[in-house]
Amino acid sequence: GDSVTQMEGPVTLSEEAFLTINCTYTATGYPSLFWYVQYPGEGLQLLLKATKADDKGSNKGFEATYRKETTSFHLEKGSVQVSDSAVYFCALSDRFAGNQFYFGTGTSLTVIP
Amino acid sequence: DGGITQSPKYLFRKEGQNVTLSCEQNLNHDAMYWYRQDPGQGLRLIYYSQIVNDFQKGDIAEGYSVSREKKESFPLTVTSAQKNPTAFYLCASSSNREMRGYTFGSGTRLTVV
Numbered sequence: 001g002d003s004v005t006q007m008e009g010p011v012t013l014s015e016e017a018f019l020t021i022n023c024t025y026t027a028t029g030y031p032s033l034f035w036y037v038q039y040p041g042e043g044l045q046l047l048l049k050a051t052k053a054d055d056k057g058s059n060k061g062f063e064a065t066y067r068k069e070t071t072s073f074h075l076e077k078g079s080v081q082v083s084d085s086a087v088y089f090c091a092l093s094d095r096f097a098g099n100q101f102y103f104g105t106g107t108s109l110t111v112i113p
Numbered sequence: 114d115g116g117i118t119q120s121p122k123y124l125f126r127k128e129g130q131n132v133t134l135s136c137e138q139n140l141n142h143d144a145m146y147w148y149r150q151d152p153g154q155g156l157r158l159i160y161y162s163q164i165v166n167d168f169q170k171g172d173i174a175e176g177y178s179v180s181r182e183k184k185e186s187f188p189l190t191v192t193s194a195q196k197n198p199t200a201f202y203l204c205a206s207s208s209n210r211e212m213r214g215y216t217f218g219s220g221t222r223l224t225v226v
Contacts, residue, residue, distance in 0.1 A: 034214050043203055043217035089155070093214070101215055105155035
């Protein structure tokens with residue numbers, strides 16, 4: 001079945017450091033891939049998405065490229081800020097699986113000044 | 114602005130009580146979902162509904178019940194049969210026609226007292 005495997009945290013970085021959070025997936029069809037962010041005490045917000053192979057999603061300085069050959073969708077940011085401290089979830093949705101979402105377990109990021 | 118509203122934000126339940134969490138959306142989304150999130154954990158699917166008057170159990174449906182009498186509303190009842198209900202509950206919705214991802218509410222934190 002479909003699944004998402006996400007890099008375990010927690011991750012602690014200094015401000016302006018480079019961020020990578022790894023995400024790999026297993027899917028039977030042609031999934032769309034997403035990154036969500038959750039700030040403390042809040043719901044999840046869509047950060048970026050990619051709907052087909054080689055697409056790059058980007059938002060707020062974050063980027064992720066849909067790599068079909070490596071079944072990956074790693075999240076990157078060149079220079080993190082304290083305000084980026086949150087939990088990040090990788091997810092996939094597969095039309096052949098009824099559009100249901102499959103979430104990774106989340107990666108907690110703390111950025112220190 | 115369209116969105117998804119969960120209420121209340123905080124809820125306290127006594128042992129043996131049933132409580133109902135509200136979820137309303139004005140996005141004209143067909144599908145709605147309930148997830149449970151425990152501290153430091155990922156999301157676990159409780160129930161979902163693809164159309165009005167129809168819903169399916171997710172991975173952890175025991176001790177919960179739902180209804181979907183209107184497209185806009187998907188309330189979740191936490192029954193006394195749920196032995197460990199203290200958690201953060203998230204409602205989400207999505208369109209069956211467009212792959213834009215889930216829209217999440219801001220969550221309800223339920224505590225047993």
